[in-house]
Amino acid sequence: MNRLILLVTLIGFSFPAISQSTSKEAPPGFDTERSDITHGNIDTISYTSRTVGTTRKALIYTPPGYTTGNKYPVLYLLHGIGGDEKEWYTHGKPQVILDNLYAEGKLVPMIVVLPNGRAMKDDRATGNIMAPDKVEAFATFEQDLLNDLIPFIEKEFPVLADREHRAIAGLSMGGGQSLNFGLGNLNQFAWIGGFSSAPNTKKPELLVPDPEAAKRQLKLLWISCGDKDNLITFSKRTHDYLNEKSVPHIYHIEPGVHDFKVWKNDLYLFSQLLFKVGDTGK
Ligand code: FER
Numbered sequence: 328m329n330r331l332i333l334l335v336t337l338i339g340f341s342f343p344a345i346s347q348s349t350s351k352e353a354p355p356g357f358d359t360e361r362s363d364i365t366h367g368n369i370d371t372i373s374y375t376s377r378t379v380g381t382t383r384k385a386l387i388y389t390p391p392g393y394t395t396g397n398k399y400p401v402l403y404l405l406h407g408i409g410g411d412e413k414e415w416y417t418h419g420k421p422q423v424i425l426d427n428l429y430a431e432g433k434l435v436p437m438i439v440v441l442p443n444g445r446a447m448k449d450d451r452a453t454g455n456i457m458a459p460d461k462v463e464a465f466a467t468f469e470q471d472l473l474n475d476l477i478p479f480i481e482k483e484f485p486v487l488a489d490r491e492h493r494a495i496a497g498l499s500m501g502g503g504q505s506l507n508f509g510l511g512n513l514n515q516f517a518w519i520g521g522f523s524s525a526p527n528t529k530k531p532e533l534l535v536p537d538p539e540a541a542k543r544q545l546k547l548l549w550i551s552c553g554d555k556d557n558l559i560t561f562s563k564r565t566h567d568y569l570n571e572k573s574v575p576h577i578y579h580i581e582p583g584v585h586d587f588k589v590w591k592n593d594l595y596l597f598s599q600l601l602f603k604v605g606d607t608g609k
Contacts, residue, residue, distance in 0.1 A: 352581070353424075353595040360423045364430035365391035369422050371412075374479035378471040379446050385412050385476065386441040387484070388422050391429050398487045399438045400602045401480060402518075403472065404594075405497025405504050408465070408525065411452050412443040415498075418587045424595055435602040437494075440480055444501055446471040465500050465527060469508045473515065491546065494601050496520030498590045499558070503527035506550075506565065510534050513544040518601055520549035521562065522593040523585055528561045531568030538572035547600055548576035551593045553583030 367390045376383045390399070404421065406414035415421050421439060428434045443450045447464035455461070481488045495516050497505040502524030509519035511534075521528065528534065535541050541548075548569070552562040559580075566578045579596065583589040 351579075351596055353592050357427055357595055358420050358424050358591055359427075360420075361427060361430065364426060366426050367391050367393065367422055367429070369416065372479075372483070374476055376446070376471050376475040378467065378475055379448060379450075381448055383443060383446075383450065383471070383475075385443060386416055387480075388425065388439040388441070389484075390434070390436045390438070391426060392436070393438075395485045397436070398485045399436055400492035400494070401484075401486050402437055402439045402494040402496065402598070402601060403477075404439055404441050405444045405495070405501025406441070407497075407499035407501055408456050408462075409452050411445065411450065412441050414452075415441050419591050419594065421594055424591060425598060428595070428598060433599050437598075437602060438480075438484060438486060440476070442468070442472065442476055444468045444497070444504055462527070465504055466507075468504060469511070472508065473512065477515075490515055490544075491517045492602060494518035494520070494547075496522065496549070496594075496597060498522045498593075499525045499585065500527055503529075503561070506534060510541065510548075513540060517544060517546040519545065519547065520593070520597045521551070521565075522590050522597075523552045523556050523558055524550070524561050524565070525558055526561060528565065531565050534565065535569065535572065535574060538569075538574050541574050545575070546604060548574070549579065549593075549597050549600070550576055551579035551581065551589075551597075553585060553589040554580050555583060556585045556589070558585060 369388050372385050372387050373382050445464045446468040495505045495509045502521035506521040507529050509516040550562050552559045569576050
């Protein structure tokens with residue numbers, strides 16, 4: 328049985344075809360900090376970027392019970408056009424959402440890296456965030472991620488450094504980056520999520536030029552969007568193409584607009600799927 332189908336069956340979504348729409352919503356309190364559980368830890372790290380020629384910052388979340396005696400899979404979680412490495416932390420409280428999920432035994436222990444996806448010398452979200460050089464820097468981040476940040480994380484932290492233990496996901500511009508970089512580097516990423524992906528998302532034929540390779544290599548391809556988000560066309564066209572080429576994926580449309588209510592819910596759902604069927608051999 329195809330592992331994606333098995334996965335989807337196990338987590339309780341119905342699976343009528345190659346993909347399905349879902350209407351799952353996180354329960355009340357999923358993003359409320361609890362004092363009765365153990366918490367993970369958030370730190371800031373700095374790495375040398377040969378791509379940009381500067382020292383760059385990222386946040387890193389290590390899970391409750393983290394120990395350097397274990398090795399962890401890694402999720403790279405990317406921000407949007409108006410954000411930086413702190414955007415998820417400030418507006419999305421991923422550490423609270425994930426702490427609560429760990430307390431319920433619903434997550435595989437993983438490290439989450441929150442990079443700055445605007446790979447240029449001044450990588451702050453100031454001035455005209457739509458300026459061409461700033462938008463271009465979101466594409467340049469592919470090189471920074473692959474050649475600078477990932478090697479740094481793998482040198483400094485106890486991580487499982489293979490594609491089946493590496494995930495990439497993000498919101499909006501970060502969703503487009505995740506689909507572009509993930510699907511463009513299937514030798515590096517087996518778990519890919521685009522939340523409300525922006526117009527930087529490559530056209531489907533460029534994004535997945537070899538559907539058979541994608542079918543073989545993907546463990547999870549998640550595409551989600553709010554139903555009232557004007558950017559939904561970019562998710563929909565990707566979903567339509569994947570369906571046409573029979574590439575398994577989850578297409579999650581939920582009530583909402585282009586905001587963190589949707590993205591927090593996406594993180595809640597997506598994170599629970601990660602790294603759960605990747606260890607069975609291949
Ligand atoms: C655009 C509309 C939205 C665009 C980018 C965005 C580069 C990104 C939005 C976000 O990250 O929230 O035309 O062009």
